[in-house]
Amino acid sequence: MTAGLVLIIGGLVFLSGSAVLAFCWAIRDGQFRNLSAAPLTIFDKDEPVGLPTDRFPSRK
Amino acid sequence: MKPQSLLSSINPANEPDALASYERAEIDASTRGPVLLFFGSAVFWLLVGSVLGLLAAWKMTHPGLLDSLGFLTFGRIRPAHLNAVIYGWASSAGIGTGLWLMARLCRVPLMHSKLLVSAAVFWNLGVLVGVLGILAGDSRSIEWLEFPGYATPILFVAYACIGIWAVIMFRYRKPGHVYVSQWYLLAAFLWFPWMYATANILLVWQPIQGSAQGAVNWWFAHNVLGLWFVPIGLASAYYMIPKVIGRPIHSYYLAILGFWSLAVFYSWNGMHHLIGGPIPAWMISASVVASVMMFIPVVTVAINHHMTMRGHFDALQWSPTLRFTVFGAMAYTIVSLQGISMAIPSLNTLTHFTDYTIGHAHFGLYGFFSMMMFGAMYYIVPRLVGWEWPSATMIRWHFWLVASGVLLMVGALTIGGILQGLAQYDPTVSFRSSLDYATPFRWLRGISGFLLLAGHLVFATLFVQMLLKVGRRKEGPALFAAPADHKPEAAV
Numbered sequence: 001m002t003a004g005l006v007l008i009i010g011g012l013v014f015l016s017g018s019a020v021l022a023f024c025w026a027i028r029d030g031q032f033r034n035l036s037a038a039p040l041t042i043f044d045k046d047e048p049v050g051l052p053t054d055r056f057p058s059r060k
Numbered sequence: 061m062k063p064q065s066l067l068s069s070i071n072p073a074n075e076p077d078a079l080a081s082y083e084r085a086e087i088d089a090s091t092r093g094p095v096l097l098f099f100g101s102a103v104f105w106l107l108v109g110s111v112l113g114l115l116a117a118w119k120m121t122h123p124g125l126l127d128s129l130g131f132l133t134f135g136r137i138r139p140a141h142l143n144a145v146i147y148g149w150a151s152s153a154g155i156g157t158g159l160w161l162m163a164r165l166c167r168v169p170l171m172h173s174k175l176l177v178s179a180a181v182f183w184n185l186g187v188l189v190g191v192l193g194i195l196a197g198d199s200r201s202i203e204w205l206e207f208p209g210y211a212t213p214i215l216f217v218a219y220a221c222i223g224i225w226a227v228i229m230f231r232y233r234k235p236g237h238v239y240v241s242q243w244y245l246l247a248a249f250l251w252f253p254w255m256y257a258t259a260n261i262l263l264v265w266q267p268i269q270g271s272a273q274g275a276v277n278w279w280f281a282h283n284v285l286g287l288w289f290v291p292i293g294l295a296s297a298y299y300m301i302p303k304v305i306g307r308p309i310h311s312y313y314l315a316i317l318g319f320w321s322l323a324v325f326y327s328w329n330g331m332h333h334l335i336g337g338p339i340p341a342w343m344i345s346a347s348v349v350a351s352v353m354m355f356i357p358v359v360t361v362a363i364n365h366h367m368t369m370r371g372h373f374d375a376l377q378w379s380p381t382l383r384f385t386v387f388g389a390m391a392y393t394i395v396s397l398q399g400i401s402m403a404i405p406s407l408n409t410l411t412h413f414t415d416y417t418i419g420h421a422h423f424g425l426y427g428f429f430s431m432m433m434f435g436a437m438y439y440i441v442p443r444l445v446g447w448e449w450p451s452a453t454m455i456r457w458h459f460w461l462v463a464s465g466v467l468l469m470v471g472a473l474t475i476g477g478i479l480q481g482l483a484q485y486d487p488t489v490s491f492r493s494s495l496d497y498a499t500p501f502r503w504l505r506g507i508s509g510f511l512l513l514a515g516h517l518v519f520a521t522l523f524v525q526m527l528l529k530v531g532r533r534k535e536g537p538a539l540f541a542a543p544a545d546h547k548p549e550a551a552v
Contacts, residue, residue, distance in 0.1 A: 007268075011258055011279065012327050015251060015287070019323035022247075031238055032316065039308035039315075041237045042165070042299060044080040047306075054304045054379040054439055056452040 083167075088443045090169035091160045094176035096444055096527070098156030099437060101184045103523050105148025108191070110516050112141035114509035120502045131195040139206035140194045146204065146284070147215065148187045150425060153433040154292040155183075155222060158245050160440050161299055162226060165242045166233035172225055179221035186215035202263050202273075204281040209264045216260070219253040226250065240315040244295035247323055252288045255280055271338045275331065282330035285424060290322070293388060293432040294361060300385045300435060301368055305375050310367035318360035325350050326357075332403035335412070351403035354396065362393040380455045384435030387463060391427030395420065413484065415498050415505075416477025423470040426512075431462070434519065441526050449522060450531040458518045465511030468504060476501025 026032065043049050116138045119125050126132045163170040170176075190207035193199070198208035207215070226249035230242070259280035262268050268276065302309050309315055331339065331347030369375075369386060376383050398420055401407055411417060438455070442448055449455060476498040483494035525531065 007258065007262060007276075011255075014254070015283075015327035016324050018250070019247070019320065022243075022323070023320055026238070034237075035312045035316075038237050038239070039302065039312045041239050042303055043306075043308070044084065046077040046081040047084075047303075049306055049308060051306045052304060052375065052379065053306065054381045056378055056380055056455060057448045057450065058452075 084164070085443075087163050087167065087169050088160070090173070091163050092444045093173055094170070094180060095156045095160050095440065097177060097180040098152045098159070098183075099441065099523070100527070101180065102149050102152035102156060102433075103520050105144050105152060105187065106516050107513075107520055109141055109145035109149050110509070110513045112137055112144055114506070114513055116141050117502070117506045117509045121499065121506060130197065136195050136197065136199065139199050139201075140191050142204070143194060143206055144187065144191050145425070147190070147207075148184075150289060150429055150433070152180075152183065153437065154248075154289065154429075157296050157433060157436040157440065158226075158249065158292050159222075160436075160444075161241055161295055162229050162245050162249075165239050165245075165299070166229050168229070168232055168234060171228060171232065175221050175225055179218040179225075182214055182218035182221070186211050186218060189214060200264060202277055204284060205259060205263055205277070212256075212260050212264060216253065216257060219256055223249050223253045239298075240309075240312070240319055241295035241298045243316075243319050243323075244291035244298070247319075248288050248291035248295075251283075255283050255287065274334055274337060275339050275343065278333040279327075279330040282333060283327055286322070286326040286329060289425065289429045290326075290392075293392065293429045294318075296432050296436045297361075297365060297385055297389050297392075300381055300439060301365055301389070304379050304382045304385075304439070305369070305372045307368060307372065310364050310370075314360040314364045318357040318364070321353070321360075322357040325353050329354065329403070332408070335403075335405050335408045348403050348405065351400055354400055358393060358396040358400070361389075365389045380449070380452075380459070381435045381439040383459055384431045384438065387459075388428050388430075388432035388435060391423060391431065395423040395428055399424070410481040410485070411477060412481075414477035414480040415473040415501065416481065419470045419473030419477060422466065422473070426462075426466045427470060431466075434458070434462070437523075441523070445526055445529065447526055447529050450525045451522065454518050454522050458515050458522065461511050461515030461518065465508045465515060468511065469508035472501040472504035472508065476505075 040049065047053055115126070115132070116134060119134045119137065123134075130136070159170065159176065186207075190211035193208035193211055194206055199206040200208060205212075226246055230246055233242075259276055262276045263273060263280075267273065298309065298315060328347055328350035331343045332351050335344055335348070337344070365386075376386060402411055402417075402420060411420075438449065479497040479501075480494055483489045483497045484491065486494075
């Protein structure tokens with residue numbers, strides 16, 4: 001029981017802890033510096049904002 | 061366009077637009093082998109899982125159905141169904157989507173393709189051995205971990221390969237911003253092998269004793285949802301919704317708040333499955349608190365997706381990807397809020413031992429995750445095989461069959477579960493009689509299974525046609541272009 005509890009609590013701390021460490025890295029790396037430009041990173045010159053990229057196949 | 065330089069006037073492919081398009085096509089092409097392998101096996105296991113689930117559902121109303129052979133009894137069919145859909149369908153589809161998204165978002169061609177192909181082979185081998193093992197009677201009887209001990213190491217090898225690959229891809233990504241979907245994927249690919257190994261060591265290889273087994277079991281089973289399926293599903297939604305309608309997500313601030321609050325607190329949720337159980341009360345209390353805190357990531361995602369879609373709901377008419385993805389996103393909000401309410405002990409006593417829980421599980425794994433995966437596959441597969449989906453009618457049939465199927469199933473199980481729970485509260489009703497309240501709704505659930513299976517058959521047909529490139533090749537770039545009546549709008 002005790003060993004199991006230690007492992008489970010350790011597991012919780014590991015999973016949450018790895019997220020906290022990653023969060024600290026993200027801040028240091030400047031990931032949160034420009035939040036208005038960030039959502040634009042998935043668009044390209046040839047697939048710009050305003051261009052839908054999916055549709056049902058045409059009947060022809 | 062006016063040529064930018066001598067080079068671009070010699071070769072049009074050097075124009076910036078064409079270059080971006082060429083780069084993206086090259087990255088998509090690099091993912092073809094592994095992604096199609098995972099998608100193909102996902103579709104196969106989806107069909108296997110549906111048949112097993114349908115059989116299990118009808119055994120609830122006809123207990124003797126096909127019971128003459130041992131491997132067709134409920135005790136084997138039911139876990140075989142669960143594991144075939146969790147590990148065979150949902151995980152394979154999720155990995156395929158994750159690989160494709162990871163390559164696109166890191167903006168580098170997929171590396172170490174052989175590693176992933178061998179992971180896919182090991183994966184399918186593991187699921188096959190596991191499902192056959194369960195049918196042969198070797199189930200471990202631990203929910204979500206029924207695969208016998210000889211199947212799990214095979215699966216673990218595959219998981220570990222994918223986790224390592226994700227780290228390598230992230231390490232070699234193009235410099236710049238890490239999009240929120242990448243965070244979700246990295247988290248899922250990193251945590252899952254670790255969770256899976258821990259749970260297997262503690263429950264299968266060197267089982268710990270007593271009620272701690274329950275704690276490990278539900279810590280794992282709930283994290284499979286929250287730290288494996290949820291991140292992959294949301295990664296897909298955060299990419300597909302803005303990309304399909306061509307509008308950046310409403311609030312990036314909410315997106316990162318949602319991710320980090322999920323990442324830090326989700327793993328504490330699992331103990332709410334053991335409310336009233338024989339484990340230390342503080343563990344359950346902490347878990348209930350963490351479950352209620354999930355309100356934050358859920359609501360941030362809901363607001364974000366809704367506000368991104370606002371004014372663009374007509375897009376549901378012309379985009380198959382969006383239709384499935386938005387259904388999944390709406391289901392995510394509802395099922396998560398429902399899950400939070402179920403973690404509150406006073407409500408939990410009503411629903412705990414009833415079909416309500418089964419309805420909730422299916423709403424999450426099907427209404428949310430499977431619909432997300434269908435949506436992602438409708439977007440990804442044409443870009444991998446360079447072929448347009450052969451029939452819009454069949455896509456519509458697929459959508460309406462599975463959407464009505466899952467709503468019927470969840471609705472029936474939810475109402476039946478509440479009636480069953482109220483009957484269990486009543487001291488004048490025996491436990492045996494409380495089951496009778498659920499029976500008519502179990503009939504409806506059995507019928508919904510036919511709708512789902514029919515929808516899956518339609519989808520499998522479409523998928524095979526894509527692989528074989530059935531039909532006439534569509535001319536021009538219609539595949540990826542806007543509908544004729546759609547006017548591109550100014551930046552939103």
